[in-house]
Amino acid sequence: MKSTALANANIALVKYWGKRDEKLILPQNSNVSVTLSELSTITTVEFSDDYDEDIFILDDKVTSGKDKERVLSQLDMVREIAKSSQKAKVVSKNNFPTAAGLASSASGSAALVMAATDAIGLNLDKKDLSILARRGSGSSCRSIYGGFVEWNKGEAGDGTDSYAKKIESYDYWPELRVVVGVVTLSEKEVKSRSGMKQTVETCPFYDGWLKSVDKDILDVKEAFKNKDFSLLGKTSEHNALKMHALMIATVPSIIYWNPSTIRIMNAVKLWRENGLESYFTIDAGPQVKLLCLEKDEQEIISRLKAVDGVIDVISCKLGRDAKIIYEHLF
């Protein structure tokens, strides 16, 4: 009744921003991500009659409030499928700062559903794991897989056709790198969940976003197919800027950038003009992720470290599928 899973974070190249169903966590638009090798969550889940209530310990702290509620509601879904009422102890560790826009909810929710379903004796396939992960945090349905991943928005009202699928495996494009520039260790002020709801309700440009996203998806898939780094980078950077334009034009406006975020964005454009090809993407937080090729990785790392306000740099390859591991956290 005890299992441990490891899942990697992912970064969207074509973003998910806005739900068509708040409860089931169904997106307004399909989206595409890359799984990141160096950012991961390990989670151990044990179901036992010895526990009177569910316990959730994240990064050595007993957790309450919204974070715990999210874990409990996913445990309840797993218990419902398994027809069990046993309480659980969940211990989870991120190897990177939690909730600052490095997709900790994605790797966290994917590791949780994989460990919990295994611990309770369910043998779910990846499609069902992806659907369960989605119910914790939308983007986490993509963290079940490594490599390049697409979350198809689906059409069904009950969400049964809204899950992630692998486009290409982790070893498909070995030269590709995602270099993360960490510019803060604080938690973000506006969580994605409430931020995207506000955008759908108030942003006058939201229709324009929905109309343009499918073309971005076609372009990144074309870029994967031909290993066309320039097309991949241009499309991803433009898509991220479009999403941030939506956020800025939301009422009240949501601005996730800090001065270092903008410094990096400007630097990357300048490097590109001078022949060093790299592109940025940014999620719901101030951290910046740079796409580059292996030949430029060391140069990008050292230039990024030199930008004022950059606290840490983490260079990632494409990460692998989430998996069960045999070293438990307790």
Ligand code: PMV
């Ligand atoms: O899955 P959530 O609720 O953490 O939202 C993710 C939103 C973005 O990271 C900004 C975009 C994405 O597709 O991951």
